[in-house]
Amino acid sequence: MSTVNSLAATAALIGDPARAAMLLALLDGRAHSASDLAAIAGIAAPTASGHLVRLGAGGLVEMRAQGRHRFYRLAGRDVAAAIEELMSLSGARAAPASATAAWRRDPDLRFCRTCYDHLAGQVGMAVTDSLTRAGHIEPRGAKDWRLTSSGRLFCEKLGVDLEGAAARPGRHFARRCLDWSERRPHIAGALGAAIADTFFARGWTERLRRGRTVRLTDAGRRALARHFDAVA
Template sequence: MPSTAAFAETAALMGDPARASMLTALMDGRALTAGELALAAGITPQTASGHLGRLATAGLLSVERQGRHRYYRLASPAIARMLEGIMAVAAGPADPPGPVRVGPRDHALRQARTCYDHLAGRLAVAMADRMVERGQIELSPDGGAVTEAGARFLQELGIGLEPAARRRGRVFCRPCLDWSERRPHIAGAVGAALCSGCFARGWLRRVEGSRAVAITPGGRLALERAFGLELG
């Protein structure tokens, strides 16, 4: 069990706005350079390097060297879960008083985004809801499981579970509380396989400079047909 001092140090590291911005920029699961993270945080590359060093030393980031560049990514899915949980708390009450106006980028993030290596937002929650309704997946506060019907459904989509099952050190299937919808989407190795499958088939594409993902015209038809959704 971590000491109180280690807990406080981790919380303090994430409490800095620049470091929080850099951690958030890495929530889509990709690795970024110090320069790219500096731009995301609105600080100089020199200042970013100092922040990144502290985050890496604390075990929040991992560093990969390729040629002359260093690439930073979240150290593990557990870090992404922690950040998503903080976002859910920071977002405030689920039903705030009065109308809330959000900009186009906020709308895109709420509609569909990546949460480290799996999908989040309204789309991901709707997919999870439909799979639960059909008895294809079981989600509870204690974890998740894919049923035989769910395994057949994913196989029909071309998403095999064997590679996901072989991923060591990963929870196979679990619910992840969506910070914008306040309801669970699918995480774990199964969530990652579903996310990568949607990208591989061209159903989704990344939005540059954002965690948001866009649904392609072909993807809209495919997802509506497969999950029985009305995406509009």
């Protein structure tokens, strides 16, 4: 392909409103799921899927499959740089759209939410980080955590139902789950669910009426400080 054509092809990839909306969302540097990006762009899932395939073929985004989700993120810093350069041209000086703006769009959701049945967002990450720091869990293999003996003690003291979690047949015990807003793995699987159950049971978190957003109560804030050595 000639220089001209490859330039035009790359620019054309950015030149569609739906794809541009996706790329702008990805400018925050995090990985987003395909359905997320579809919602952001305001298009149906099949359309989004097609766009994402083309963006991948053009080398603008990378995909990582995790369970039944597929997470997409920008392929590199240079992609972000090129997009920002284009934005500065387009006069839409308005928003450096990056991290801070995207963050502000939905602060609560990013702060604390459930991912299926376990905690995600900053609170989920704080818990995971704390467990890792204290040596209560360790990465094992590509997709799992290992609960150490100290971790077992810690969970029991906290009131987490380890027996119940271990007894669930066919369910992974402690899974690494990529957190789309934090871009690092948090704790999922039966253990992640049991920990989340404990948070709800002890009144540390409350589900809001709609959606996946979760509110951290004052007691939860104190519990994070006391048990997890984390502030939120």
